[in-house]
Amino acid sequence: MMQHADAKYDDQFLYQLGDDLIAAEKKNEGIFTKWGGGWEERGIESDPIDGLLGVMSRNPEAATAFFDPQGNGPASDHVGNDHLKYLLGSGDGARDWPDNVITGYRATTFDDYTSRIGLGAALEAATTGREPNSAGAAFAHHSEAQARVMQETINVLDKDSKGDTIHQNLKVPLGRALADYTVDTHAILSGTEPSSPEGSSGINARGEDSSITNSKHSLLRVMRGVSDAAYETTSDGKPVLVYELLYENEKRYSAEYLATARDASAEERGNVVGDWDNKARHVGEVYGAMTAIGSDMTLDDRDTKIGNLNDAMRYTYHGVGGLFTQIPVVGDPVQRMIDAATYEYSKDVSAAAEDVARDKDSRTTSTGVGGTNAMIDGWGTAQGIRHTEAHEHAKGEAKQSFITGREDAYSALRTRK
Template sequence: MLTYQDVVTIDLTPLTTAAGKWDEMATSFHTLETDYKNSVQSVAEDGVWLGLSANTASGQFAATGKQYAAAQVEAKAIASLLRDAHTQFVTLVKAVKDVVTQAQADEMIVDGQGKATWDSAKYQSSRNDPDYPAFQRKRYDAATEWTRRIDTAVKAVDDADQGAKLALTQAAGGNKGVIPGLPNQQYGFNGAAVGDIELYEAQKAQDIATRINSGEKVSAADYAELNRSFRDNAGNKAFSQTFLAGLGTDGTIKLSNKLNSKEHQDLERGLANTVAGATQVPGKTSEMPPGSKKFNEWLNSPDGRFYKEWTESLDKSGTKNFGSNTQPLHGYQSFVSMMQHADADYDDQFLYQLGDDLIAAEKEHEGIFTKWGGGWEEKGIESDPIDGLLGVMSKNPEAATAFFDPQGNGPAGDHVGNDHLKYLLGSGDDSREWPKNVITGYGVATYDDYTSRIGLGAALEAATTGREPNSAGAAFDQHSEAQARVMQETITVLDKDDKGDAIEQNLKAPLGRALADYTMDTHAILRGDGPGDSSGIKANGEDSSITNDKHSLLRVMRGVSDAAYGTTPGGEPVLVYDLLYENQKLYSAEYLSTARGAEGDQQNNVVGDWDNKARNVGEVYGAMTAIGSDMILDDRDTKIGNLNDAMRYTYHGVGGLFTQIPVVGDPIQRMVDAATYEYSKDVSAAAEDVARSKDSRATTAGIGGTNALMDAWGSTRGVQGTEAHEHAKGEAQQSFITGREDAYSALRTRK
């Protein structure tokens, strides 16, 4: 194996020099071939020499002539391989040196073995700083990471070196192109040699994979070679397509089953990355969706031939049973399970088409994705490939958005519609019947699959936010028109027949995070400023907004709120409701901060803008309080336990647990900090008020959080206690009651 020192000191010039010599050799062999044909071979063919000896000589002369031709092919191939290797090495060696430069810029010293060590000399004077030990640990961790990155870059050079060695050996040896009957034929020139390293690697990898599939004993060295080929050719379309075409879709599925073990997880990742590399399509789903005229034209082009043939074959292999009669294992289940191991990006059009194909297969073959028996998760098999694919899709948010966009994709003439969202998220009306788990034994028992819809939730979060699930980077706005359309339709579909508060458990947390990302929009809808039109979004490029009906939104927010989001460092439960409340509080503070200024004399009068913003904030707080108290009062949620106890952690700093809370400026954060309040008191007070009497519609139960925020706003503005501030606070209190009561009318608390 190449060392770090080998890589950073190597001189690559001899490769191109040698390539030139091999080209010269090919030219010389061409000259020899011409001379031989004219001066030697012609003697046996000019009709002067006759008889048995002439016939024998003619055959031998012809064989020798073909060797001269084969020698030219081999020499040219080797020249090409050397140049190919040089190009790869230049890029990869530079990558090693670039990583070293970056490490040095990060105050690292890199030694002759490629090990990075933190250069702490400039921090000698800081050693007594109380924060120094923590800082030191971070720098040591950084050094370890830089060493790993350097090692990975060096390994990539070694992988390429092994690939070049394999290709040169194959081009110069073997029995390819050898002419039968030639003395010592095993030493003949290779007239079938090619100047493509990746082709030889793919052929070798295919040979190893075929032997694995057939059950032959495969050496550890061959497994290592297969793994090296996958690593070395990650993202290489030529290698990937050559390998997969030779293996076929049946063979690919069989190989994924053979590699589905902890022992071979690197190989399965390599196979998944190979599939990702082979199925890349030009353009995007939004421009050239599968099924469009433009997409079909590409399919029928030379560039699209592999994709077309391979995906058509996958359709057939996907519905085959590779398992037993008692526990079927269909090809699509294995294939998607393998895809989940990839760390490369799958093409959005491939994901879209595969999703369509899976849905079509499910409709054509009823019950094909039923989970028979147990142990699927332990075996690493995704019993529901549709949900599994959606999980893969969640890592490519743009693909997820296009897949769910109710408007469809593509410009006029290439537009393709879809009903993926309604089919997968809806109920009744030809929506999907999600697969069950069937257990057999003394009898047959059918259960809901506890893993059901995990992928759907992740994909919807990605589709609506434009980020991978549970990732940082939330903002109060910045949603594309397509993302907003998916969010709008999601709320509409979930609230069909006013049932938005009854959401599947595995959808609650991801949809809660998605709703938190739309806090600016939901704040507007809850305060009554939204259009309340479920038919369309407010389109504005990358700052588009949802416009759902207020009651629909309330029910869906209620539906996700009771799910466990996580736990505090002390092990206390945190609910999705906490996330939604925190974001509404933060945005309310930002919203109040935009109230216009008022001079001293104006503060002794009513300030209209203050009143308006206070009313809006009060209405939102009232709605959020109603959602929380509904959870306590609703006996449908006894499984949650005592929610009154579960919703008390925000004031202990639980906000730090949420990645979906945007970063705001210091003035707003100070206002929020000043407004710290145990909001579970509001929730429980409102719930108790409702429980005591149905005539509680005029009470201010639960107003504490609203008052705390208004006081914090007044304090930070230096206007607390003024007539204008007190009047605005009173407006907030009245609107709090309005918002709370309106929310109750949408929920089931009083029904």
């Protein structure tokens, strides 16, 4: 009834009902097993916990409070919870999600293909502060509670370095959530924050401008884990993957990041000036990481047989952004920089994958750096410093960081090979 009602239920009511359902399940194991078929045809969710989480996703503040690992309330009336670990984790007392049991001559158990749909929706709402798949994406940070939920979500998913093996029904909503954290993921992948590759135990708590500080390798594995889910389908029936959403956002933010590099006076142009090298290094490292994720998808058929990305997919072709509500709008100068890099990228991913397939040592090669060079060139053109010594030096810095970022990502993804 709650699923079909057009209502936004009270935060405390949703919290208490969820808490009670979990308590009932812990007390009566198997209470929510789905018996028999035909549930979906009748529009009934037989798992009330997952159904309630779907309802909760319509009230993002309630979802954030429900999953906040810090708990809620003042010290004198504080309420802790382990909802996130119980519902998203594995082992150690985490939820054993109910199966679908069909009875007949003998009982047959199937995986419930609707399992975790509500969980994914609630986590997206809890981490972004918006209802699932709603417009409003921007390159910004989040509230402390939202960031805590996102940080802990990545930590729980990457327990035992298993972040690249995520339940299918969680991939798209978690991919959208990660896209909403592009400012944070860019900082982590580029090594600008946190200062340690191992990450920090807590978030950067700065009110409504808070950010996550997960380890780079955990983040990489989780980004890989969500990337091969089909997010949308183009007009000619070809799938667009979550990876395209993540890459498109990283590309747009990289362009804006370069556009904020400090300017130089006319007489200084041609020399290494300001923070150009630092910005180029950071962008190069992010591009290297994203190229590694894409090439890993090309070679890996654990989840889907993707094949050659040039043939099967159209990665971030001009205009793909129109399919997504989680891609911020950028100005014309930045868009021109993005367009300069778009064509090169699908070639970069395939070239990097071919090197790996041939067991070619890529630690010193720049295979796949075309998109990075195109982005730096587009920035140089926009700034009027193309082909100057400073511009070429920045490209060189980006190239070296691209290799570093790509190899670091390969190292993280090989953990589970």
